[in-house]
Amino acid sequence: MRRFGNAVTAVAATALALAASGAGARTPDPRARPPAGVELAALAQPPAYTPFASQRIYFVMPDRYANGDVANDRGGRAGSRTQTGYDPADSGWYHGGDLKGLTGSCVDxxxxLARIKDLGFTAIWIAPVVVQRSVQGDSAAYHGYWGLDFTNVDPHLGSNEDFAAFADCAHSLGLEIYLDVVVNHTADVILLAGGGGFRSADDVPYRDCRGRAFSAQRYAGGKRFPCVSPRHQPREPVVLSNKGAKRPTWLNQVTRYHNRGDIDFSSCSPSCLEQGDFFGLDDLFTEQPLVVDGLAQVYGDWIRRYKVDGFRVDTAxxxxxxxxxxxxxKIRAAARAAGVRDFEIFGEVFETDAVALSSFVRDRAVPNVIDFPLQDALVRYAGGSAGAKGISSRLADDxxxxxxxxxAPTPATFLGNHDVGRAALKIKEQGGGEGGELLKRDLLGHSLLYLLRGAPVVYYGDEVGIIGRGGDKAARQDLFRTAVPEWRTEERVGSAPVGSGxxxxxxxxxxxxHLRSLAALRSAHPALATGASFIRHAQQGVxxxxxxxxxxxxxYIAAFNAGEEQARVSVQTATPSSSWAPLVGVAPPAGGASGRLTLVVPPLGAILLRANAELxxxxxxxxxxxxxxxxxxDLTRLTATTTTPDPVSVTFAARRAKSRQWxxxxSDDGAPYTAFLDPRRYLRGERVHVVGVVRASDGSVSTSPVIAIRVRR
Structure with missing residues (x-):
């Protein structure tokens, strides 16, 4: 597994050591009884896959999809683009797309939306639709991340009634709606006196209304918070324009923001990343319970009013x-009250190291994430610059x-997006070639996206071969007729430039x-979405x-080949003496009694097989x-080794030595079977028992010997 960027460093000392032995040795405790009866039955359940795992998601910026009402192109304003935000010939301004255009007739x-459904998608992730500060600097807020009024739809996109019609159409088509929301910041309204550089708490601590220093982190997540005053801020907040423009009204109180200055991404501390202004945007003081409650209330209203099915959380x-x-x-309670089941929340944590990313789920309780580490591995592999080990390492890091x-971990997976650039571009940047070769590699990348675990996200326009020339503004092309000159002539994969069409x-x-075919496969074969994954081979390009x-x-066997020559490999399966039905590609000869199977995988291609025999x-x-x-x-790794080739699941359980409750x-359903124990949850010197509960594919259950470990930290 690769470690780079903000990689988690190895711990010098063993956090937990086994009692009466060296670290890593097994020490069964014959006096400790494993779980039994009802407790055993509860622990023996295999990992659960949420409904999100079965979703296929289309991510769209409504300003760039379709223009259904030219009357709202300027957002109800008059004047130049600096007043209206509208300039369809410039990639950084509003272009006229709106909710009516995105919704369409609901039939055609x-x-x-009927087109999105026809492409095989089951859900739509829509960029933020709230009222924006239309213009900041030399660009407009067409993307939706400069929120001003979080209670209403931006007039460039239409009206609240238009969003209701959009939601009704989507739900009538069986499409779930994942609304992009921002909880970290608002539009840039507050100016900070003395410049924008970040001032840390070490240099300038927060002070309450009486001037006493305090730590904001001490109160984070609680119900109480010190009184704060505009007079005691790290940098003096000044509001010169848009006074009182934010909604809800509490957002207009300058004390609801950190006011420490801008994040310096080249040399920023963890507190700077959390309390600094993200590219100058007003950073919300989320340690305050009033801010947490306010954000829960305003976004809960979108659930209550429109029955949206989930949130993608920006800058989580x-x-x-x-x-x-x-x-x-609070958000999940609002969803339950509104009758929305299985409300999904997945956060944007821009982190390409899987272990570092996992800490946001494990330690910060981010419910789910977007899988940036897998994206990096997929485009490197599909582009030909890296072998299969990067993908297998990322899946093992689950x-x-x-x-x-x-x-079971089921993150949102993707190849390209509105920030990093489009799928075809990311693959091309890894040596993915031109023309026909790039098309094959692009199709290979999407095969990986749909046939591996996770909820695949396809960025709008990738389905028509848009490549683009970079991230951000260079990756946000119009699907309707564009007035941006360079977009008319941009190279596309699988088709000619769009021109005036x-x-x-x-x-x-x-x-x-290809996406339609892959969607049909996932619909017909649920294991491709919710089945356990076992890496059978990950060498070079196969x-x-x-x-x-x-x-x-x-x-099922999914095999991929990123090489330019046909590949022949022999792999171990869990199904001996079986023939295999080809779902993609050609059927191989039947496997032997040992379960070995020889595969022939075409160059820059994939095959998918289903065993004709049961396990x-x-x-x-x-x-x-x-x-x-x-x-x-600083965790302790627990590994279970089984004596069978059967694809089992293992639940790892622990109990304090003086407790009776496991x-x-x-729970892990893919070998190598692994879990982690966090020593911070136990007292120093405490004795802890650990057991593995094994569930075979036929439902039979067994337990490992109980081992005893003693906390050392």
């Missing part, structure tokens, strides 16, 4: 550590994301057709993964546990 599959990396633990239950709730004319684009359908007791009923499997210090965190640590 050539445009609107930059709120305080306790925020999600306090905010999420164990860091598993926890006591027993839910519309991207909606490319209904049968090879990427779009990746082979088994997906297990636990209900039907069937194994054999091998019965209960024995397991042995091992505990050792984790190399990359507590789930995590």
């Amino acid at each position: 599959t050539r445009t609107g 990396k930059h709120v305080d550590r306790a925020f999600f633990r306090a905010w999420t239950p 164990d860091y994301f598993r926890g006591p709730n027993g839910v 519309s991207s909606f004319d490319a209904a049968s684009h090879p990427v779009a057709n 990746l082979v993964v088994s997906r297990i359908d636990g209900d039907a007791r069937r194994e 054999p009923r091998r019965g209960a499997a024995r397991a042995a546990l091992r505990a050792e210090a984790d190399e990359f965190t 507590q789930r640590l995590a």
Whole structure:
């Protein structure tokens, strides 16, 4: 596994050591009884996959999709673009797309939501729609991340009634709605006297109304907070324009912001990342319970009014550590009260190291994340600059994301987006070639996206071959007829430049057709979304993964080849003496009694097979546990080794030596079976028992010997 950027450093000392032995040795405790009866049955359940795992998501910026009402192009304002924000010939300004255009007729599959449904998607992630500060600096807020009034729809996009019609149409088509929300900041209204450089708490602590210094982190996530005054701020906040323009009205109080200055991304401390202004935007003081409650109320209203099905949370990396633990239950309560089941929350944590990313789920209670580490591995592999090990390492790192709730990690996965650049560009940047080769590599990338675990997200326009020339503004092309000169002539993959035409004319684009086929596969074979994953081969340009359908007791094989020559590999499966049905590609010869299977994978292509035989009923499997210090965190790694090739699941449980109750640590349904124990949850010197509960594919259950460990930290 690769470690770079903000990589988690290895701990020098063992956080937990096994009692009466060296770290890593097994020490069964014959006096400790494993779980039994009802407790055993509860622990023996395999990991649960949330409904989000089965979603296929289309991410769209409404300003760039379709213009359904030219009357709102200028947002109800008159004057130049600096007053209206509208300039369809400049990539950094509003172009006229709106909610009516995005919704369409709800019937015509050539445009609107019906088109998105026809492409095989089950959900739509829509960029923020709230009222914006239309212009800041030399650009407009077409993207939606400069919120001013969080209670209403921006007039450039339409009206609240237009959003209601959009929501009604989406739900009638069976599309879930994931609304992009911002909890970290608002538009830039507050100026900071003395310049914008960040002032740390070490230099200038917060002070209450009586001038006494205090730590904001001490109160984060709680119900109380010191009185704060505009007179005692790290930098003096000044509001010269847009006074009183923010909604709800509490957002106009300057004390509801950190007021410390801008984040310096080249040399920023953790507190700077959380309390600094993100590119000058007013950073909300999320340690304050009033701010948490206010954000829960205003976004809860969007659930109550429109029955949206989930939130994508922008800049989740930059709120305080306790925020999600306090905010999420309030949002989920609002969803339940509105009758919205399985409300999904996935956060944007721009972090390409999987272990570092997992800390936001494990320590900060971010419910789910966007998988930036996998995106990096996928485009490198599909582009030909890296082998399959990067992908297999990332999938193995899923164990860091598993926890006591027993839910399998199912992050939002993607190849490109509005920030980093489009899928075809990211693949091309990795040596993905031109023309026909780039198209094959682009299709390969999307095959990986749909056939590996996670909820695939496709960025609007990727389905018609838009490549783009970079991230941000250079990756936000119009689908309707564009007035941006360079976009008319930009190279596309699988088709010619759009010229004066519309991207909606490319209904049968090879990427779009490929996405339809992949969507049909995931719909017909649920294991591709919710099946356990086993890496069978990950060498050079070939990746082979088994997906297990636990209900039907069937194994699937997905094999990928990023090389330019046909690849022939032999892999171990869990299904001996079986023939295999080809879902993509050609059927291989039947596997042998040992379960070995020889695959031939085409160059720059993929195959997908389904076993014609059920998994054999091998019965209960024995397991042995091992505990050792984790190399990359201050956690203790627990590994279970089984004696069977059967695709089992293992639940790791712990209990204090003086307790009778076992507590789930995590459940793992993919080898190597791994969980982590956090020493911070125990007293120094405390004796802890750990056990592995093994569930075979036929439902039989066994337990490992209980091992005893003693906390050393």
